[in-house]
Amino acid sequence: MQQLSQRKISIIVPVYNSEKHLCKMIESIIEQEYSHWELILVDDGSTDRSGDVCDEYAQKDTRIKVYHQKNGGVSVARNKALDKISGDYVTFIDSDDWVEPSYLLRFMEFPYADDQIVFQGYFMDYVGAVAKESTKEIPKQGRILHLGAILGKMFATPIIKLHNIRFDERLRLHEDHVFYYECLKYARQFDFSSYAGYHYMHYGEQSLSRRLQSTDAYFLASELLLDYYQYDITVSDNEYKRFCIQKFGLNQMVMGVFSLYFSSFTKKHRLDVLRMIKKYVEIFKQFYVPNSLNGKLFLFCYLHFTPAIQDAIFKIATALLGRKFKTRLNLK
Structure with a gap:
C-alpha cells in the first residue's frame, strides 16, 4: 500500500x-x-x-x-x-x-x-x-x-x-x-x-436557464446512455433504474424531438426521427412516467398516433407556446 x-x-x-x-x-x-x-x-x-x-x-x-x-x-x-x-x-x-x-x-x-x-x-x-x-x-x-x-x-x-x-x-x-x-x-x-x-x-x-441543445446532441446522448442501462449496467432497484433511465435517457430523447420544431428541419427529417425512435416504444412504456404537461403530451402522442399525426400535433403545440415552451423544456 x-x-x-x-x-x-x-x-x-x-x-x-x-x-x-x-x-x-x-x-x-x-x-x-x-x-x-x-x-x-x-x-x-x-x-x-x-x-x-x-x-x-x-x-x-x-x-x-x-x-x-x-x-x-x-x-x-x-x-x-x-x-x-x-x-x-x-x-x-x-x-x-x-x-x-x-x-x-x-x-x-x-x-x-x-x-x-x-x-x-x-x-x-x-x-x-x-x-x-x-x-x-x-x-x-x-x-x-x-x-x-x-x-x-x-x-x-x-x-x-x-x-x-x-x-x-x-x-x-x-x-x-x-x-x-x-x-x-x-x-x-x-x-x-x-x-x-x-x-x-x-x-x-x-x-x-435551461438551454436548448442541438437535436443531434440530445439523440446521441440518449442512445449512448440507454445502451449502458440495457447492456452494460445491472440495477437491482427497479424504481431507481426507472428514475435513471427516464432522467438520463428518455428525457433527452423527448427534448430532442421537441428541439426539431425550433430548428429549420424539413418535415421529412422530422418524420424520419419520429419513426426512428419507435424502436424504443417498450422502454417508454416500461420506464417513462412524466409529470410535466410537455412530457405527458409527448407520451400520449408517441403511444397512440402515427408519426405524421405526432408531427402535426408537436408543430402546433410548439408554435402556440413559442418561446415559453422552448426555454422551459421541463420533462421530469
Whole structure:
C-alpha cells in the first residue's frame, strides 16, 4: 500500500473564457491542505485573458502545467489533459468552480486501490444579482448511477489508462456522464465520504436557464446512455433504474424531438426521427412516467398516433407556446 504522502493527484481543468472566476479556482487548489498534486490547465482557445492567467500561475508554481489549443470543446480539452497525467488519481474541476482547503485531503482518507472511485458530496451554489442559495448533495452507496457529473469524484488512474477511457468528443451533452459510466464498468472499489468540499457555481440568470441543445446532441446522448442501462449496467432497484433511465435517457430523447420544431428541419427529417425512435416504444412504456404537461403530451402522442399525426400535433403545440415552451423544456 502506498503511503499517503506518496499518492499524487492529477487535477484536470478545461479553461475557456473563464477570466472572471479562474483565479479563485486556481487559488483554491494552491491552498489545499494536501500538497502532492499536479494541476493541468488546458486553455481551449480562450479569447479573453484566461490563457495568460494560466501561464502566470504556472510560472509561480511548478505543480501547475498549462497547455494551449484551438477551441475544440470541453471533451477535447479534457482528453488532452488525460494524455499528460502522472498521478495515481485523477479528479476534475471546472474553471469557474472552486474547492475548499480539505477537498483533496478528504479523498485520501481511503486506502488506495487501482480500481477505485472515491465519491464526495458537493454544493450547488446559485449566485444571482440579489441572493446566493446553496444546496448540498451527499452520494449514497448503491445509488451512484445518477451522479453523472464528474465533479466530486476521484478516479484511480489505472482504470482510465488500462482501458483507454476518454471523453466522447462527438458529445455536447452528458459527455461526463458517458465517461463516468465507462469508468464504472471497470471499477471494483467504491468509497464514499460524507464530506462536501466542491462548490459547483451557477452565476446569474444565463447559467441558471435551461438551454436548448442541438437535436443531434440530445439523440446521441440518449442512445449512448440507454445502451449502458440495457447492456452494460445491472440495477437491482427497479424504481431507481426507472428514475435513471427516464432522467438520463428518455428525457433527452423527448427534448430532442421537441428541439426539431425550433430548428429549420424539413418535415421529412422530422418524420424520419419520429419513426426512428419507435424502436424504443417498450422502454417508454416500461420506464417513462412524466409529470410535466410537455412530457405527458409527448407520451400520449408517441403511444397512440402515427408519426405524421405526432408531427402535426408537436408543430402546433410548439408554435402556440413559442418561446415559453422552448426555454422551459421541463420533462421530469
